[in-house]
Amino acid sequence: MVRWTKTLEIRSSPHIAGGKSVNAIMFNVVLALLPVTAFAVYAFGLAALITLGTAVTSCLVTEHLLCRLTGRNSSVGDWSVVVTGLLYGLTLPPGLAVWMVAVGGVMAVGLGKFLFGGLGYNPFNPALVGRALLQAAFPVAMTTWPTMPVDRFTQLPSSTLAWPFTKPVYDSISGATPLAGWKFDRVMTEPTDLLLGYVSGSTGETCALLILLGGVYLVMRKIMSWRIPVTIFLTVALCSGLLQLIDPAKYAGPLFMLFSGGLMLGAVFMATDMVASPMTHLGCELYGVLIGLLVVVIRVWGGMPEGVMYAILLGNAVSPHIDNWIQPRVYGTKKRRQTP
Amino acid sequence: MNIFRSKTFAHGIHPPESKDDTSGLPIRQFPFAPSLVVPLSQHIGKPAVAVVREGQEVTRGQCIAKHDGFVSVAMHAPASGIVCHIGLTPSITGKMVPGIFIEPFPASTQEIMEGAACDASTADSEEIVAAVQQAGVVGLGGAGFPTHAKLRIPEGKFVDTLVINGAECEPYLTTDHRVMLEHSVDVMAGIPYLMKATGATRTIIAVEANKPDAAETLRATIPDGSGIELEVLPVKYPQGAEKLLITALLDREIPSGGLPLDVHALCVNVATTAEIGQLLPHGKGIQERVITVGGPAVKNKGNYRIQIGTPLRFVLETVGVEDDITRVFLGGPMMGQAVSSLDIPITKGTTGVIAFTTRETGFRDGHPQYPCIRCGYCVDACPIFLNPSQLGLLAEQDHYRRMVDDFHLMDCFECGCCTFVCPSHIPLVQQFRIAKAAVRKMKVTA
Numbered sequence: 001m002v003r004w005t006k007t008l009e010i011r012s013s014p015h016i017a018g019g020k021s022v023n024a025i026m027f028n029v030v031l032a033l034l035p036v037t038a039f040a041v042y043a044f045g046l047a048a049l050i051t052l053g054t055a056v057t058s059c060l061v062t063e064h065l066l067c068r069l070t071g072r073n074s075s076v077g078d079w080s081v082v083v084t085g086l087l088y089g090l091t092l093p094p095g096l097a098v099w100m101v102a103v104g105g106v107m108a109v110g111l112g113k114f115l116f117g118g119l120g121y122n123p124f125n126p127a128l129v130g131r132a133l134l135q136a137a138f139p140v141a142m143t144t145w146p147t148m149p150v151d152r153f154t155q156l157p158s159s160t161l162a163w164p165f166t167k168p169v170y171d172s173i174s175g176a177t178p179l180a181g182w183k184f185d186r187v188m189t190e191p192t193d194l195l196l197g198y199v200s201g202s203t204g205e206t207c208a209l210l211i212l213l214g215g216v217y218l219v220m221r222k223i224m225s226w227r228i229p230v231t232i233f234l235t236v237a238l239c240s241g242l243l244q245l246i247d248p249a250k251y252a253g254p255l256f257m258l259f260s261g262g263l264m265l266g267a268v269f270m271a272t273d274m275v276a277s278p279m280t281h282l283g284c285e286l287y288g289v290l291i292g293l294l295v296v297v298i299r300v301w302g303g304m305p306e307g308v309m310y311a312i313l314l315g316n317a318v319s320p321h322i323d324n325w326i327q328p329r330v331y332g333t334k335k336r337r338q339t340p
Numbered sequence: 341m342n343i344f345r346s347k348t349f350a351h352g353i354h355p356p357e358s359k360d361d362t363s364g365l366p367i368r369q370f371p372f373a374p375s376l377v378v379p380l381s382q383h384i385g386k387p388a389v390a391v392v393r394e395g396q397e398v399t400r401g402q403c404i405a406k407h408d409g410f411v412s413v414a415m416h417a418p419a420s421g422i423v424c425h426i427g428l429t430p431s432i433t434g435k436m437v438p439g440i441f442i443e444p445f446p447a448s449t450q451e452i453m454e455g456a457a458c459d460a461s462t463a464d465s466e467e468i469v470a471a472v473q474q475a476g477v478v479g480l481g482g483a484g485f486p487t488h489a490k491l492r493i494p495e496g497k498f499v500d501t502l503v504i505n506g507a508e509c510e511p512y513l514t515t516d517h518r519v520m521l522e523h524s525v526d527v528m529a530g531i532p533y534l535m536k537a538t539g540a541t542r543t544i545i546a547v548e549a550n551k552p553d554a555a556e557t558l559r560a561t562i563p564d565g566s567g568i569e570l571e572v573l574p575v576k577y578p579q580g581a582e583k584l585l586i587t588a589l590l591d592r593e594i595p596s597g598g599l600p601l602d603v604h605a606l607c608v609n610v611a612t613t614a615e616i617g618q619l620l621p622h623g624k625g626i627q628e629r630v631i632t633v634g635g636p637a638v639k640n641k642g643n644y645r646i647q648i649g650t651p652l653r654f655v656l657e658t659v660g661v662e663d664d665i666t667r668v669f670l671g672g673p674m675m676g677q678a679v680s681s682l683d684i685p686i687t688k689g690t691t692g693v694i695a696f697t698t699r700e701t702g703f704r705d706g707h708p709q710y711p712c713i714r715c716g717y718c719v720d721a722c723p724i725f726l727n728p729s730q731l732g733l734l735a736e737q738d739h740y741r742r743m744v745d746d747f748h749l750m751d752c753f754e755c756g757c758c759t760f761v762c763p764s765h766i767p768l769v770q771q772f773r774i775a776k777a778a779v780r781k782m783k784v785t786a
Contacts, residue, residue, distance in 0.1 A: 009666055010680050012770035014756030015673040015696060016511065018355055019717065022710045022763045078710070120711030120764070225716070279716035279729060323730075330748045331583070331724035332596035 020223065022119075025274075026079030028223050032214035033086050033269065039210050040203045044094035045152025047160050048203045054098050055089030056082060058105025066114045080119050084108060087269055088127035090204025091262065091309070092134070095146040095157040099164035100138055104130040124316045125273040128309050135309070141168060145177055145200040177201045178260040179305040182252055194259035205262045215268035224272050227284040228291075232267040233258060235292025243300065251300060263295060266308035276316040283319075283326040291315040349584040351723045352576045353757045355511050355674065357550060362634045363514040365642045367522055371658060372444045376418050376649035377429045378404065379439040382687040383478040384485045385411030390440055396423045401453035401624055403474075404440055413476045413486045416625030418647035419444035420451070430681045432670055439685070442649065455623030460532040465491075468537040468620075475619045476626045476688070481505060481516075481580065481609035482671050484689035487616070490606060491537040499606045502540040503589060504531065506547045506554065506610035507573065507580035510672025513692045515630045516610050518643045520547065520554035523614045524561040530617030531568060538606055543568045544589055545610070548575045577674060578755040582607035584723050596751050626688055637665040637695035646686050653682040655693055667696040674756045710764035718758035718768065724751055728758035728768050735771035740778045749775060 020028075040048045063081045067074045075081070088108050092101060108130025113122045135142045146157055159168035178189035178199050193199050197207025205211075218224035236257050243251035257263070262270075271277060271291055278287050291311045298307025381387035388405035398404055398417040405415035421444035429439040444450070458471035472488035479485045493499055504527070508516040520527065531543055545568065547555040555572050562568045573579060573588055583594045585607060592603040600607050615626060627648060634641040639660035646655065656668070669676035670690050686693075718728035726748055734743045743749040749772060758768045 006663070006665055008668055008679070008682075010678040011667065012767060012773065013669070013671075013673070013675050013677065013754070014760050014769065015667060015669055015676065015678070015694075016355060016700065017760055017762075017765065018353065019761040020763050021765065022713060025713075025715070025763055073708075118711070120713045274713050274715040277714075279714055279719045279727070281720075284716075327730075327747075328719060328722075328725040328727055330596065330726060330751055331587075332594055332598065332751065333748070 022080070023078050025223050026083050028218065028221055029083045029269070030079060030086065032217045033083075033090070033204075035210040035213055036090065036204045036207065036265070037086065039197060039207045040090065040094070043197060043206060044146070044203060046154075046156050047094040047146065047152065050098060050156065050160055051092055051094055051096055051101055051203055052086065052089035054101040055092065055105050056085035058102040059085030059088065059109045062106045062109040063114070066110060072118075075119060078119065081109065084113065084126045087125075088130045090265060091127065091131045091202050091270075093142060093145055094203045095144065095159045095168075096134075096141055097162040097168045098160055099162070100134060100141060103137075104134040107133045120275055122275050123320065124313055125270050125276050128270060128313055128316075131309060132313060143180075177305065178256070179299065182256070182260075183299075183305040188252070188256065189260065191255045191259060194256070199260075202262060202265075205265045208259045208264045211264040211268050225281075225284055227281060228272050228277060228288045229267040231285045231288025232263075232271060232292045232295070235289045236263065236295055239293065239296040240300075243296075257296070257299070261299075261306045262308040266312055267291070270308075271312050271315060273316075276319055278319050278322045278326065280323070280326050280328055283322045286322055286326070287315055287319055290318060346574065347571060347588050348574050348576060349579070349588045349723060351721055351725070351757070352578060352584075353721050353760055354575070355577055355760060357575070358511045359514050359517070359550065361641050362512075362632050362643055363517055363551075365514075365518075367518050367630050367643045367645055370644040370646040370650070370655070372419055372450070372647060373650045373654040374443065375424075375651070376421075376442045376444065376647055377439045377651065377685045378415050378418060378442065378649040379429060379431060379437050379685060379687060380405055380415065381437055382415075382484060382648070382689060383413055384483070385409070385413075385489070387438065388412060388415050390426055390438075392423050392426075392440065394423055394426055397421070398423060398442065399453045400448075400450050401627055403455075403625060404442075407473055411486055411489050413478055413488070414474055414625060415440070416476055416627050417442060418627040418649045420448040421445050430684050432677050432679060432684055432687075434680050439649075452624060452627065455625075457623045458533075458620045460529075460536055460620070463536070465537045465539070468533050471620050471623075472533070472537075472616060475616070475624065477612060477615055477619070478688050479609055480611040480615060480629060480688060480691070482675070482689050482691050484687075487608065487612055490608070491534065493538055493601070497601055498604060499538045499540045499601065500542060500604045501590060501606075502531070502534055502538060502543040503582070503586060503600075503605055503607040504543060504545040504610050504613050505580055505582065505585055505607050506545055506551070506558075507585055508551070509548060509575070509577045509580040510674055510676075510691070511577075512634050512694050513632050513672045514634075515632045515643055515691055517551050517554050519611045519614050519630055520551070521557050523618070524557045526614040526617040527558065527610060528561050528563065528566075528568070528617065529621065530613035530615070531566075533616050533620055534606075534608055534613065535567070540606065541567055545570045546573055546579075546585055546589055547571070548573050548579060550575045578723060578757065581723070581753060581755060583753075596748065629686075629688060629690070631686065631690055632692040632694075633659050634692065635694035635696055636700055637662045637668075637697045638693075648688060649685045651682070652679060652684055652686065652693065655686065656682065656695070661695055662697055664697040664699075665695050666698050669694055669696075674760070675754060709766060712764055712766060715763060717761040717763065721757040721761045723755065723757060724753070726752055728772075731775075732766055732768045732771055735775050740775045740782070743772075743775050744779050749779070752776075
């Protein structure tokens with residue numbers, strides 16, 4: 001007779017688990033962002049490095065402190081805050097004052113995520129909440145774009161190290177982003193420059209090719225659905241194509257619209273935030289079309305040259321309603337059931 | 341009918357199959373335990389009524405309990421021996437249930453007693469239904485629904501297609517695989533009984549593509565002009581669920597809350613079919629079944645023919661287990677039930693005894709449970725298109741009514757796909773079970 005010394009545990013089935021844990025998903029998103037991050041540092045030098053570092057650090061510290069304050073276990077280890085911090089940093093202009101970056105980072109995590117209950121409960125993409133607040137608070141600093149100076153790896157722009165609550169002083173000549181150039185001066189940027197990222201803009205939005213590479217990686221690892229980015233691209237391309245047919249002198253074409261500004265970064269990494277996007281296939285497609293339409297409307301008829309951020313935030317706001325309207329058709333029932 | 345449609349169903353998952361350890365091992369007879377206990381209820385429906393008394397000698401294969409009503413089946417002595425006790429025994433549900441305790445005679449040859457034979461070519465459908473009931477046949481795939489109750493087709497309904505379920509999509513299990521390989525003749529002998537009882541003119545044997553040897557053997561034994569076809573389906577879990585199997589094969593969707601009968605189909609497990617083909621020509625009853633004993637914690641893994649009523653403790657002691665065994669469950673790892681006591685007996689519905697060590701079960705323990713991040717992986721996995729994420733959120737707030745009324749909770753058959761893919765490690769299936777039980781209770785008390 002065998003003596004049983006082990007205690008058997010009783011659990012509910014299934015007894016095996018597959019797929020990826022939350023950590024693994026978030027870590028893979030960080031991996032997918034690495035090429036973009038590396039290019040940002042190459043393109044904008046120390047300024048980008050400091051902006052990104054400050055963004056990630058401020059988000060991590062805020063999350064950790066808030067967890068401590070509310071008596072929870074620190075959730076810094078699950079990589080989701082690193083994703084938020086990195087994405088937030090990538091949307092900022094490279095020469096932004098460090099104190100502004102830090103303020104935005106605290107707001108992104110504190111207001112955008114923690115106030116609603118932390119991971120899984122944020123109605124909006126936290127990184128964009130941080131950026132939107134900075135855009136409202138410091139409109140000039142948020143739209144001043146440094147170009148790529150030769151001494152970028154040795155010299156910091158003076159604006160970066162501005163004292164808190166002082167106005168940063170800009171020393172280098174700031175260049176216009178392709179979108180601003182088109183909107184205000186009717187200057188068209190070459191598509192190859194847009195693709196390869198030799199333009200001015202936010203830290204991580206310039207190189208469309210590397211962003212797409214990260215997106216393809218996530219889709220291949222089956223972490224991200226291709227539906228949201230692809231529907232955004234198609235909608236934007238279709239709308240801008242139609243507008244260009246109407247008046248080629250007044251409206252920019254689909255290629256320019258797709259590869260300029262924050263559309264790539266937004267569509268691939270921001271709009272696809274799992275928490276703030278719909279769950280069903282049809283829901284994701286509707287959400288993508290909505291964001292695409294809003295981007296075109298804001299860019300073409302709005303006061304600002306860029307509208308991706310607000311388009312995604314508005315999409316996030318509608319997302320829970322889309323999830324309510326669009327429920328999957330249950331096996332053996334006649335039609336899609338709509339929740340009352 | 342779309343000719344481009346591949347024969348499968350939507351959604352589902354691909355868990356690691358883990359069948360290689362036992363799929364090549366032939367079925368072996370398991371030794372008789374010193375004491376066997378036959379629970380009177382091993383099926384859905386009314387328990388059987390004991391027709392033996394304590395101290396009585398029984399012969400192997402003798403009927404020891406008769407059916408009580410239509411949805412109930414007979415029980416047969418798994419061994420020649422003496423009825424030492426009739427009383428309560430622990431069961432997989434955690435409750436004590438009545439059972440008949442038998443001590444086999446050590447010196448007996450264990451010859452099986454035969455009864456009145458039933459011939460498929462001469463018997464009519466009512467006689468077959470009665471014979472299946474008398475043989476004690478229930479669904480051997482695990483559900484334990486009395487097979488004869490499915491075979492009697494109600495007035496006004498008809499069955500055109502009989503589906504023989506040899507999908508065996510659960511990881512680790514290889515019993516159906518071995519039965520198809522070694523008992524293909526019995527499967528072919530069983531099918532005529534089922535076709536005659538139901539009036540079906542067409543039979544499809546469904547086998548998943550990971551069992552090519554079983555498919556080939558079956559194909560070679562199909563008699564000409566018998567209306568029997570064989571279909572090899574792509575591997576996907578939970579293909580063996582009868583609703584999904586019928587959808588995969590016939591492109592018919594069974595209405596919510598309905599039966600396969602509503603779409604003129606009937607699904608019978610392949611081991612059940614083989615059992616019918618083996619028992620009915622000799623008038624015998626079920627006294628043993630083929631079970632996969634496997635999993636990383638089991639030393640002598642294999643497919644064994646084990647007597648009904650063999651205590652689980654005897655099974656594990658005979659095959660030997662590793663020191664770091666942490667979990668034992670009956671059935672496959674996706675839907676199998678973890679056992680709370682090793683004194684429970686093997687029943688007709690037991691497809692496998694799988695034991696895990698800390699290495700297999702550690703996944704969830706090492707990681708905390710996160711909140712739902714609304715990734716939608718569960719929505720993409722659910723084979724019946726429920727919204728597990730939404731259901732899980734409602735379950736956390738105890739909104740059980742809404743789960744049933746608005747989100748079709750009762751259609752969930754607990755296949756476990758959602759929990760398998762959940763990156764937040766939320767025990768969704770467990771939440772659904774609790775919710776279903778609560779709602780059933782509400783209905784009873786209301």
